[in-house]
Amino acid sequence: MKKILIVSTVSRQFYLFEQGNIEVMKSLGYEVHAAANYSDANERLDTLDIIRHHFDIERSPFSLKNIRAYKQLKEIMKSENFDAIHCHSPMGGVLARLAAKATGISSVIYTAHGFHFYKGASKINWLIYYPVEKLLSSYTDVLITINKEDYERAKKFKAKRVVYVPGIGVDTNKFRNVSIDREAKREQLGIPKNTVVLLSIGEMIKRKNHETALKALANLENQNFIYLICGRGQLEDYLMNLTKTLGIENRVRFLGYRNDIPEICIASDVFLFPSFQEGLPVSVMEAMSVGLPIICSEIRGNIDLLDNGEGGYLLNPIDIDGFQFYIKRLLENNELRKSMGRRNSEEVLKYDKKVIKEKMRKIYCENI
Structure with a gap:
């Protein structure tokens, strides 16, 4: 059975925003793994058919704990031999794409749920997040954006493919x-x-x-x-x-x-x-x-x-x-x-x- 890893910063991402994606992956026959910091875990995660992997990722791009988290994520990827990853959140996207590059995972999908740089954003956001996202786009096979402003900007990046998918959908x-x-x-x-x-x-x-x-x-x-x-x-x-x-x-x-x-x-x-x-x-x-x-x-x-x-x-x-x-x-x-x-x-x-x-x-x- 093929295996896919979803990566995010916090585990609530999986039941709040990824349930539809998980259902699609399962229907295609994938064994779905999910890596995040599970310190926020609750019973809603039990409704998802996923294999959990904790690593000590932090939201802040300045946290030194993310160095350890990167090493942990590489070990998870090495031990499980995934066919693909689908990463989310700014730091989840950074660490997952770096770890995937280091471990030779061939298919990397990243969903940007709203770039932190946008029309009207602070200069510090542009200085921190824009160069990182542009650089890591070269390690991205599919970059998914959920609004048109981000889509137009992402088309100028180096991802192999940029796709506009309007959000997670509404029931x-x-x-x-x-x-x-x-x-x-x-x-x-x-x-x-x-x-x-x-x-x-x-x-x-x-x-x-x-x-x-x-x-x-x-x-x-x-x-x-x-x-x-x-x-x-x-x-x-x-x-x-x-x-x-x-x-x-x-x-x-x-x-x-x-x-x-x-x-x-x-x-x-x-x-x-x-x-x-x-x-x-x-x-x-x-x-x-x-x-x-x-x-x-x-x-x-x-x-x-x-x-x-x-x-x-x-x-x-x-x-x-x-x-x-x-x-x-x-x-x-x-x-x-x-x-x-x-x-x-x-x-x-x-x-x-x-x-x-x-x-x-x-x-x-x-x-x-």
Whole structure:
């Protein structure tokens, strides 16, 4: 049986983003191994049919522990005699490609889930990550990019082949075929009748930029809305206190980590996503799957999913006035919300998991 190794920095990558790829590999008859730092491991990994290999990789490119991790990864590759590797994450991609070169693995696939250098990125990101990615592309048989900006840049690198695959896909059926009483769900969430529900999904971190949405909502007057935020993170207390400072604490609900995201999306009316940086955001595709209009930042990834003024609005992530203006427009126009939502529910079909899995099947068949 042929063997393939998936490499990432953290093990949650495998159940969050690689389940579809693993299913494709298994269907092609591969024994699937997965190498990562398993210090974050939980029971969700048990649902995957993989053989685990721990190595002490760290996210930071400056960590000296990665020297040891590189040696560990080489030993894993030597002992198992893999036919191919598929690596992910910046440091996972660096160590895996170097180790594959050193051990003579003939087929190397790398997925860039959003280069750390992009339009608007800091100079330090360009100085650190750009030269490394460009150099290691020469050790890459297939470089997969998940948005068009990265694809255009990667075509100038030295990988044997550069492919655009739009993300990991979204299970549109999971969102469209949910059996739920929308009004009952809204009542369960404590939402009064005839209230417009705004929704954001994302970690409470600076990159997700929840602050812009909160400040925009604070400027709205005489509007009947509730804003739901699903996610956890280090800024949770700060954002909760911010709602009090802005005087909107009674209109904002922090729901934390949720297992009922499809139901919450169906219970909502508008999706807000003012993030500073994305690869290709799954949460936006999920919101599109249930037919929500989107107001989001005009950044890489988002601009692939949304046509401005068609399925929603694209704005500078710090344009508080712009977010306020378009939130107000959608709050006051139910028909516009519905028409934009219908467009999104059709547009998202090209990002369905079945489409992505077929693209990945073709890549594996042609390159391993």
